[in-house]
Amino acid sequence: MIIDGKKIAREINAKTRQQVAALKAHQLTPGIAVIVVGDDPASQIYTRTKHRLAQKLGIASTRYHFPADVDQATVLQQVRKLNRDDSVDAILVQAPLPAQLNGEEIVNAIDPAKDADGLHPLNLGRLYAKQGGHYPVACTPRGIMTLLKQYQVPLAGANVVIVGRSLLVGKPLLALLNNQNATVTFVGRHTKKRATLTRQADILIVAAGVPGLVKAGDVKAGAVVIDVGINRLPSGKLVGDVDFAGVASLARLITPVPGGVGPLTVAMLMRQTVELAEWRRERVASLVG
Numbered sequence: 001m002i003i004d005g006k007k008i009a010r011e012i013n014a015k016t017r018q019q020v021a022a023l024k025a026h027q028l029t030p031g032i033a034v035i036v037v038g039d040d041p042a043s044q045i046y047t048r049t050k051h052r053l054a055q056k057l058g059i060a061s062t063r064y065h066f067p068a069d070v071d072q073a074t075v076l077q078q079v080r081k082l083n084r085d086d087s088v089d090a091i092l093v094q095a096p097l098p099a100q101l102n103g104e105e106i107v108n109a110i111d112p113a114k115d116a117d118g119l120h121p122l123n124l125g126r127l128y129a130k131q132g133g134h135y136p137v138a139c140t141p142r143g144i145m146t147l148l149k150q151y152q153v154p155l156a157g158a159n160v161v162i163v164g165r166s167l168l169v170g171k172p173l174l175a176l177l178n179n180q181n182a183t184v185t186f187v188g189r190h191t192k193k194r195a196t197l198t199r200q201a202d203i204l205i206v207a208a209g210v211p212g213l214v215k216a217g218d219v220k221a222g223a224v225v226i227d228v229g230i231n232r233l234p235s236g237k238l239v240g241d242v243d244f245a246g247v248a249s250l251a252r253l254i255t256p257v258p259g260g261v262g263p264l265t266v267a268m269l270m271r272q273t274v275e276l277a278e279w280r281r282e283r284v285a286s287l288v289g
């Protein structure tokens with residue numbers, strides 16, 4: 001069966017729109033600020049998608065576009081300005097950043113209470129420590145967890161293999177799944193007998209950024225396959241990291257590209273923006289007494 005990411009995203013967005021309306025009745029408009037550096041065509045598309053969905057849901061969205069040769073101080077200054085801006089609840093610095101910029105320093109400069117991606121080490125650390133309370137979590141992993149829940153995929157005791165260990169996808173996913181008692185393995189370039197490991201996966205999650213990396217021979221029959229890759233081929237066609245035609249017939253559940261994980265990522269970003277707005281106000285209210 002093919003997982004319908006668009007449908008789940010629509011349901012989430014309908015709820016988010018109601019939450020935004022409820023906040024607006026209290027004179028609060030959630031706001032997201034997206035910083036983009038350079039003219040990477042994919043980044044332009046993604047940030048436009050985010051901007052359009054925000055507008056549709058009633059979330060204030062501002063995009064800050066810097067030239068590819070912008071210096072570190074300028075970006076840091078923009079982040080700090082957004083930290084102080086009370087109309088901004090969520091700050092996202094679009095990846096990838098050009099090589100002259102220190103992405104680590106930029107992420108560390110984001111107020112953890114406004115961290116749209118859950119990328120700040122404080123938030124990632126809270127997730128790894130399985131801490132309670134309110135904090136943001138990376139949107140693609142959150143989307144994948146939602147999707148697994150919607151399709152009632154059991155996690156406790158499941159063998160999960162994640163291909164790719166990025167800070168934005170692999171690492172937070174490992175923590176989320178491990179916190180649900182799944183047995184999680186990272187597989188990468190340096191892994192020996194990769195196919196042997198992926199073929200043992202009840203749930204195989206691929207976020208490597210390599211078109212067609214995972215083929216039918218790498219997948220166990222009846223597995224759940226989550227394809228996080230989005231690669232634009234020279235022909236203009238959008239494909240994932242999984243050879244969909246080969247794998248779809250043997251997987252129990254599989255996400256398509258497009259229409260799988262992507263729409264959920266953006267839906268989760270909007271939901272998280274609203275949550276960040278609520279949490280920040282709750283905190284302020286408790287401080288005021």
Ligand SMILES: Nc1nc(=O)c2c([nH]1)NC[C@@H]1CN(c3ccc(C(=O)N[C@@H](CCC(=O)O)C(=O)O)cc3)C=[N+]21
Nearest residue numbers: 046049093094095096117230258259260262263265266
């Ligand atoms: N700080 C940061 N946070 C991110 O979350 C982040 C990022 N940087 N950099 C780039 C990746 C990629 N990403 C996507 C978002 C939406 C779709 C999406 O909506 N895809 C649709 C349509 C794609 C299309 O038609 O082009 C789909 O898969 O159906 C895809 C990819 C967020 N990312």
